[in-house]
Amino acid sequence: MLAGAHCELVVSPAGPTQVNAIVGSNLTLAVSFSGAPDPVVIWLMGDLPVVTWTIGSSVPPDIPENMRKVLKVEQNGSLTFVNVSLGFASNYTVKMTKSGVGNAVLSFTLKVFENIQNVTLSTQPDFAKEGTDLFILQYSMLQGVVEHQMWFFNDIPIKTNSHYLMEPRSLVILRPNRSDAGQYTVLLTNPFSSVTTHINVTVLYGPDEPVLEAHPAQPFYVAEDSLSLSCHAEGFPQPTVQWDFGGQMLSDTHKGVLNLTNVRTSQGGIYTCTVLNEKTKEKRQKSTNLNVYETPSGNPMCSVGSVSNVNLQYHCQWPGGTPQAMLSFPELSNTSSGTGNFSLTVPASDNLNRQTVTCLADHPVEQKNCSITASSPAQFLSAVRTTHDSEGKIVVTIYCVSDASPKAVVSWSRDSGAITSGTAYQISSDTTQLMMVDYNVSNFLLQNYTCTCRNPLGSQSREIQLQGPSVSNSILFPNQDGTVVTLTWEIPPTSIVTGFDIQMKGPDLLSTNHTGIQTRGSSDGYRTIQQKPGSARSTDIFGLEPKLTYQFRVIPRANMTEGVPSVVHIVGPGEGLSSAAIAGIAAGIPCSLLFLLLLGGLIFLCVYCNRKKSTLV
Structure with a gap:
């Protein structure tokens, strides 16, 4: 190395x-x-x-x-x-x-x-429902390996955000709403293949808040009007509509429209519309108050009464109707009112005497009014009526009625002493009549009676002095042939009369005897030919002979007591020549002759003077 x-x-x-x-x-x-x-x-x-x-x-x-x-x-x-x-x-x-x-x-x-093949889309659950937490779209395929997936909504790419969440093999829609309804597309790709698949998504929603309307729209309806109520709400599928009135379901509806024809007041009230989504079973309700009014019948009526004969109570009534009319007396009070029957009590004062007060009757359909005038008692005349009771006693009733509003209460007194109902006197329930009972008419003529009519605005009094039986005026009317006469008469207002004797002087009236032959007699004195009750004021007398002279008169009676006869009425050839007239004619003839003699002397003197003056000239 x-x-x-x-x-x-x-x-x-x-x-x-x-x-x-x-x-x-x-x-x-x-x-x-x-x-x-x-x-x-x-x-x-x-x-x-x-x-x-x-x-x-x-x-x-x-x-x-x-x-x-x-x-x-x-x-x-x-x-x-x-x-x-x-x-x-x-x-x-x-x-x-x-x-x-x-x-x-x-x-x-x-x-x-692998090549992607046979891709299908499905949803979980089957339908999207607005307001739920999530809705999932997922794909499946027969074979293939997906390298990339892209989702589209109505051809617009979907990105992960607060509403959409993309997961392997699925798209999650968070809190779906109705705007999510539409076409969804998934694009699946790998280096060797590409597949696009679509699905339409339906979103169930609603019902929304119902819209309830009346046609025509009015604050109230009058009985016999016709109208319709409509109810609809947004939703999918379209919600069904059901109407309820007074706890009863109404079946007469058409697509949410309730038709009401010739409505009655009994049909006024709360109408409830229920809308139901039959898929989701969600429902909502809305109600409306239908006012059906009817005016009270007739016209309002006003009256005024007395409270303890001190205060005035004004009354106004206009009953019936739906709703009841609101009543008030604005001239008397700006704050008091009532319905149907309304009364207002105020102190009596001179300002209210003969003042017209109006009641305003205010009903939603129609306004009317009535008026009433309170007045103190007016001056009045008394009246007396005489009858008999079952025992034959004279019953004298004095009437005192004064025109007053409110109606006057009558109090009675005798020689300054108050009269109360009892054995000797009876006062009617309305106090306008005083009744006295006795056999002897003279007992009624010894006292002065006073009636006083009083209401909260004042009083009027009248003193009554009863008179014995008398006739104040009488008239005789013959018919055209002179065979029948009608006799009428009057009595003084305070006269006590229980009956009348119709008397005649002269030939008897024509009559028929037992053989059927008509006969006529004669008499020099007055004789009673008819008797009339105390209430009678006329009579007809038949069977007169036109060529004969008759005299008639009326005798007033109080039981057995006779009054002064009426004037004598003569009918026949000597009609109109009474004894006084004949005496007047006899006294007038000498006076007429003396007047003619003086007039002749005056004329002669004037002629003589004129002739003498002419001679001198």
């Missing part, structure tokens, strides 16, 4: 260290070495020794039996593969060693591929 010489075993590639091979092909991982003769060669497949041999040795290389048909070591230490299969794809390392020289190491990578 020469001094200063240095030897080193060196292994270098005689070809590429990255080798791609198709299944069934032959290939060699070629090496060359220098620095030492006949080194020991060891090939490792990964960490597993597969070939051990000393170059130039006649001893066969040490190769595992199951690999001897594929692996072959060359004389220069290169490793040859015959009809390579997928199982030999790996990283390979060659080590050469020579005693006294050292070691040399070189690495190779062998990739063995």
Whole structure:
């Protein structure tokens, strides 16, 4: 050995260290070495020794039996593969060693591929559902080794980000949504083949928040109106719609539209729309309040009453309707109101006397009003009615009614003493009548009675002095033939009368005797021909002879007490010549003759004076 010489075993590639091979092909991982003769060669497949041999040795290389048909070591230490299969794809390392020289190491990578065939895409689960955590697209193939995979959505490349995650043989969509629906494509490649496969992905979603609308859109509807309610929501598949009203499912719907014709107030209320995704079983609801109104019937009515005869209570009513009308008296209060029937009590004052107060009746469909005027009692006249009771007693009823609003309450007194209901006096429930009962009419004529009509705005009084039976006026009307007369009469307002005797003086009225022959008698005195009750004010008298003279009069009675007869009415040839008239005519004749005599003397004197004056001239 020469001094200063240095030897080193060196292994270098005689070809590429990255080798791609198709299944069934032959290939060699070629090496060359220098620095030492006949080194020991060891090939490792990964960490597993597969070939051990000393170059130039006649001893066969040490190769595992199951690999001897594929692996072959060359004389220069290169490793040859015959009809390579997928199982030999790996990283390979060659080590050469020579005693006294050292070691040399070189690495190779062998990739063995098959042509990619029959690629299919599938999803997990079958449908994507919006809002779930993830949705997976994965591919499978009959054969092939994939070196690269690329994913596309609607032909746009997909990159790994917060929404997409690419894993071996799959694409993961994180939190899928409806915008992820579309076509997905996978492109698989290796050095020897390329395959593209598509799949359409459907995303189930919804229902979204329902949209509920009324057509026509109005804040309320009037009874007998027609309308439709529509409900729809976004979703896939298209959600179905179901309506609910008052806890009952409504079947009369068409694609989410509920038609209501000639609605009634009973159809007003909460309508609920339920939308259902039949695939996902998700559902949502939305409700609307349908207002169906109906005006109250008729018109509002106003009245005013009395509270303890001190305060005024104004009342307004307009019942019925849906909803009930809101009632108020804005002239009396800006804060008080009510519905249906409303009353407002206020202190009585002069300002309210004869002031018209209006009630405003406000209903969503229609507004109306009514008015009422409170007034103090007006002056009035009393009236007296006389009847009999079952025992024949005279019943005298005094009426006192004053025009007032609110209605006046009547109090009664006698000679300044208050009258209360009892045995002698009875006051009607509405206080407007005072009834007294007695046999003797004179007992009614001894006192003065006073009625006072009072309401919260004031009072009026009337004193009543009862009179005995009397007739204030009477008239006689004959018919055209003079055979029938009608006699009418009146009595003073406070006169006590229980009946009337109709009396006649003159020939008897024509009558028929038992033989059927009509006869007529005569009489010089008054005789009663009819009796009338106290309520009567007229009578007809038949059977008069037009050529004869008759006299008629009315006698008022209070039980057995007779009043002053009415004036006498004469009918017949001497009609109108009463005894007073005849006396007047007799007294007037001498006066007329004296007047004519004086007038003649005056004329003679004037003529005489004129003649004498002419002679002198």
